[in-house]
Amino acid sequence: MKIAVLSGKREQAEVMTFLLNAMGHEVSIYEQCNLFLESGRAVEYDLFILDLGTTVDSMVAPIIERVRSAGKRAQPVILLVGCANDDGDVTAGLAAGADDCMSKPVRLGEMAARVNALLRRAYPHSVLPADSIQVGDYHLDSVGRIVTLRGQAMKLSRREFDLGLYLFRNLGRLVPRIALEKAIWGRLLEFDSKTLDTHVYRLRTKLQLQPENGLQLNSVYARGFRLTQVMATAADQRVYA
Structure with a gap:
């Protein structure tokens, strides 16, 4: 499956990419969210991972809505937020429209399981990498x-x-x-x-x-x-x- 990682933090995005590639997914990193959404390429991807900052603010919901509009076919969105001890940001991220929300630093085993679970629900008839x-x-x-x-x-x-x-x-x-x-x-x-x-x-x-x-x-x-x-x-x- 094709996954787009939207993140201004290149090094962290590369770590996730290394794992997702090893799982059999094709991953692309985009550091400038606005340019990516305006490019029309969002329709090519099956899932989006958004790393927008350390907290969930009033801009997150509109960005998620823009991602969904650009994608055209309701691809799942995972939002990365805050730190591991801030449950409030996870709750806010889900309320903002994300399909799933994970605290940072990301735990790789959990990331692998959540990505595959979302893809199975979104594309039940597709052949996905095994868990x-x-x-x-x-x-x-x-x-x-x-x-x-x-x-x-x-x-x-x-x-x-x-x-x-x-x-x-x-x-x-x-x-x-x-x-x-x-x-x-x-x-x-x-x-x-x-x-x-x-x-x-x-x-x-x-x-x-x-x-x-x-x-x-x-x-x-x-x-x-x-x-x-x-x-x-x-x-x-x-x-x-």
Whole structure:
């Protein structure tokens, strides 16, 4: 599906784009909302994500109405607002006409589930990207936020699950540290912070990401992390030993 992200904050929009692309969606970022709406291109998109600022003010409802008019076919609109502790902005965003409203910083697992849920309701007869990922013996359910290994549920914290979802959706790709920090924490961490490395270590340990289970999570020095599928599992090694 085609998604338009209308945001003046390029870096945050790029993090969302990375995730949505990995889910199989085609995403475009537009930093100047007015120019986009006047261009006539809104009719090309199936869903809009609006990041209009930190609070919901009197201008939000007219902008949502303009988006709907430009789209011509009542495409769903997700509004990003405020901070995680301000429920008032979420309520105001929904009252302003958004189909869904999320607080920032955006949690990637939640974003994936909400986007697919809206698209399923708006386009019930379309083939949409799955809410689940199956890689070897691992299964990730982005809606239930559950990871299983050979049917056994693995207990993860909220951030560990988001980190795992991001890496599984980008299997085989080098994911930059900066992308992970912005995606999971909504900001860049301190230069000497070990927070990301600690979460990666915990994820590797809790999910048993090792060759005998078919996956390996490697650190690429000073660049980022890569989750790769390992063809030779422990079972294969026993057969050929």
